[in-house]
Amino acid sequence: MSLELDQLNINEQFEQLIAKEDKLEIKEFLDDQNISDVAELINEYPDYEAQIIANMAIHRAASVFKILDIAQQKDIVKELPSSKTAELLNELPADDRTDFLEELPKAAIRDLIKLLDPEERKITLAMLGYPEDSVGRLMNPDYVYIYAHNTVTEVFDTIRKFGKNSETIDVIYIIDQKGELVDDIRIRDVILAAPGKRVDEIIDGRVVSLNVHDDQEHANQVFKMNNRVALPVVDDNNILLGIVTIDDMLWVANEEFSEDMQKMGGTEALNEPYLDIPLLKLFKKRVGWLVVLFIGEMLTATAMGYFQDEIAKAIVLALFVPLIISSGGNSGSQASTLIIQAMAVGEITIQDWWRVLRREITSGMLLGSVLGIIGFIRVGVWHSIFPNIYGEHWMMIGFTVGFSLIGVVLWGTLSGSMLPIFLKRLGFDPAVSSAPFVATLVDVTGLIIYFSFAYLFLQGLLL
């Protein structure tokens, strides 16, 4: 709670300074705050966002800029004079700069890249050349490298010389004359070693590296499984190109998470915060899937039309239609979510389909039986309270409902669990087998299952 109080204090001070319009004092105040507090100020006072960035020491401005939302970043760059934008973009770490640029329209990227110094421009163009969601887009070319024959003292000299601009010095990289990655070493091991020791005496030969074309999600897994704060990035010839730091992984995880969730809810990935995305764009992201699902769902009207005569003969059948199909949809949503989630965190691979299927057959039977029994009891209880409602054949109606529920739930569970695996096999993102998608798929089949059981139990009685 004290954090919120602090924020209130900061806000108050900021308002007083803004009222005084003393630029120097504002600058001093801003440079005195934590990066995250300044970002919070920008959230609170969007009108001053460009001013806040412009009035900070440039390396701190860059640190704040890189943790802002893309919408805020765009606004700021639009408002800043282009000399200041140039300064800011040149100061931004290469990975964060690429991250910002890739969200912009092509023309805007071109204009902004012109503002960069030749060296930074070269780096940025190279990074933008790597596929989206690849490690190449995340890497930073500023790291400290040494050679295996260096001594510990030489390593410290190198760090003092080049460490200031490096993204991290927690890990140092050893390369050979060709630029190939030999090993990495943690700064702790350098500090703990005697000054006269040579690097090749203290390295352990166990290096974990990422390929520049690796998927970012893969990088996330590698970080999780190896206790490192940074990993080296190499090309196909093992040439060291840059490093990726673990803090980027928190953002990757966050983004993956948001995209997966949104797809599972039956929307395209927004790629922008909900409250910032223009309404028309939000509509576009949603309407596509909704229309596809709606057209798929139209088959239910066709299926119902096919069973129209049966419904006319036994209106009672119509009463349970929503209950039956929604049960299939719910069990399908459960199953698909479980499998998508397990696949997303790497617990299940395509090869496991058979194990999943076996588990889901049992689960589906059990779940279906529970709902089937409750459904049958529901019919029985209502019959005993209102004897007219289902008539003399209430028990057969109960059986129809009960067995349909077993069939529909089993079918929902199976299709919900197999669909994500099948989509992945075909090379699609399993997350698109969203809850609504599975529900729609199950609805039509659910009707057929239901009316089939109705024939079985009620032919000659009501039908």
Place this chain on the structure above:
Amino acid sequence: MSLELDQLNINEQFEQLIAKEDKLEIKEFLDDQNISDVAELINEYPDYEAQIIANMAIHRAASVFKILDIAQQKDIVKELPSSKTAELLNELPADDRTDFLEELPKAAIRDLIKLLDPEERKITLAMLGYPEDSVGRLMNPDYVYIYAHNTVTEVFDTIRKFGKNSETIDVIYIIDQKGELVDDIRIRDVILAAPGKRVDEIIDGRVVSLNVHDDQEHANQVFKMNNRVALPVVDDNNILLGIVTIDDMLWVANEEFSEDMQKMGGTEALNEPYLDIPLLKLFKKRVGWLVVLFIGEMLTATAMGYFQDEIAKAIVLALFVPLIISSGGNSGSQASTLIIQAMAVGEITIQDWWRVLRREITSGMLLGSVLGIIGFIRVGVWHSIFPNIYGEHWMMIGFTVGFSLIGVVLWGTLSGSMLPIFLKRLGFDPAVSSAPFVATLVDVTGLIIYFSFAYLFLQGLLL
């Protein structure tokens, strides 16, 4: 791809060594591999999991153990002789040990804690005293601290003396005589400073810390917003208790993500990998919500019963029931997922409810109109192909379907977006307003909306 080849090589070598049964060679081989490769070996050869752990240098065994699944960890501890278990548990970093223990039954925790050395036991008991999902459970008491009056040379001496057991030396903590946290300093700044400088000359007074009772999700946000690899943890009196490192955040994010996803799919959080959880437990996690939803959904049968006479008079009305209610469910799922996701990543707070509502009213109207128009066209087209199907009042039926769709989609969107916010306001986890939950909620209302429009358009004609 070369990674997978490497793994094949490792597997082959391992099989040969196992066949030879030369313990020393196995130990050498294992100590030569990366931590993550050994973890992969354990995945591939579960029969040898305890042997693999037992045959490694103990600090490496601990590093492997901490990245395994809880199910594997349990198996290994069950199989290892208790002397080896004691060694392993004492070697595990305190945070990973707590993480493992908290998943076990109370009796097992008691037995294992007895195996710990007095010092480690004290730490573990203290950590287990903090609430689940609090920062206290993640922290590590092994860090390097110094005093503000120390010189840079003294800092290096301290690191050489105590750094070996510290989880990280990338950040060093400055405390005062009372043990209160004064500041933190990155090792890079120490290395770059002149040896004779005093610590208080190089610190910047900007320290970001976590409270031991803070939520882990909050910690994740703080890490994302502040460029740090470790954060200090303090109690309410600002006494430094331990540190949390950023790699733990990847696991926290992963866990939060899995839990949220599972809840949104209408399951309780599994807390175990899908393929490892016993089938009966999996069933239990799923059946609860499914039954609740089913009982809620029974109201549709009641509602349908209420409109039974209308259906008898105009069977055609029954045909569109699944289409109408599923459209409400789909739009509701979309809206609820978007809002839950935005709340999970902190883009939306409860205070934003009014902004969300305004956006969703417009979105719902737009989306509903699109589906409504398609629905009307569907009726018209079918009528022109099969003139008998809807009879002379096809246009009124089309209006009923079209306007119902607008109403149902708008209602779905509004309830889907407001429910998560409302649940959060009441102190519940918004993720439980899962797609199935919203769909169920919308189904009953959808029927009422549909039959109301039917009255409006068809009274005196078909009704």
